[in-house]
Amino acid sequence: MPNLSPIDAQLRQIVSAASPASIADVIAVMQSIDGLLPSNDGLKWFNRLYLMVTQRIDTQAPPSGWEDATWLTRLDVVFAKFYFAAIAGALEQNADTASSWDALFEARNRAGVDRIQFALAGMNAHINHDLALALLQTDDGLHLTPALQSPEHDDYEHVNGLLEEVLPSALTFLATGIVGELAQDTGKAGRLLAIWDIRAARDLAWDFADHLRDLGGSSRDLALEAQDKLTGVIGRGLLLPA
Numbered sequence: 001m002p003n004l005s006p007i008d009a010q011l012r013q014i015v016s017a018a019s020p021a022s023i024a025d026v027i028a029v030m031q032s033i034d035g036l037l038p039s040n041d042g043l044k045w046f047n048r049l050y051l052m053v054t055q056r057i058d059t060q061a062p063p064s065g066w067e068d069a070t071w072l073t074r075l076d077v078v079f080a081k082f083y084f085a086a087i088a089g090a091l092e093q094n095a096d097t098a099s100s101w102d103a104l105f106e107a108r109n110r111a112g113v114d115r116i117q118f119a120l121a122g123m124n125a126h127i128n129h130d131l132a133l134a135l136l137q138t139d140d141g142l143h144l145t146p147a148l149q150s151p152e153h154d155d156y157e158h159v160n161g162l163l164e165e166v167l168p169s170a171l172t173f174l175a176t177g178i179v180g181e182l183a184q185d186t187g188k189a190g191r192l193l194a195i196w197d198i199r200a201a202r203d204l205a206w207d208f209a210d211h212l213r214d215l216g217g218s219s220r221d222l223a224l225e226a227q228d229k230l231t232g233v234i235g236r237g238l239l240l241p242a
Helices: 006-017 023-036 042-059 069-091 099-106 115-142 151-176 188-195 198-213 217-238
Strands: none
Touching (some): 006 023, 023 069, 042 099, 042 151, 069 099, 099 115, 099 217, 115 151, 115 198
């Protein structure tokens, strides 16, 4: 076990103890992380963005309700557990930590990187690497194989719409709206959003989960390894100093 700073030791304790069973539990863990991390820690800004979008999903169900609320809740919880596990793995210098998450942790305290860059690098790791695995784990646990024409995919697409709505305002808030913080709006919010299509990323994750479902053994391992390497390259590109 590496020597951890007092903050990282507390962070490890938070995520190692986390065992969320509901979206409210997930939000509570993220709020604990947000309250712990200082403003100069890049992880804080991905965590803050993730917290904001999770709160939106929790409070803005479709007018007629979710078509499969059990599946959606399970997916949100499983997905968040991948994030908490990535934090623990990075802090413990676990060799199995995904390259995409290593990219973010390598840059946590790097000078010249804007908050929104950290936020999007975290989204890159979490969506492009973790989401397909979370979908498979959720579907396996509920003995489902959702098709594109299914209640589960309809709920997934509704979440895509919510994220498309909240992401621009959330990133603008991170860049300029932190009370008592120096504004960091360098124009990157618009430029990064122009190349980051969250709906496309999530749709690719759904397709990748379907692809992995049909693979086994070494073929699946190779596909995951290639995906992780690509996601790591993208993450490091997002985290280049201004």
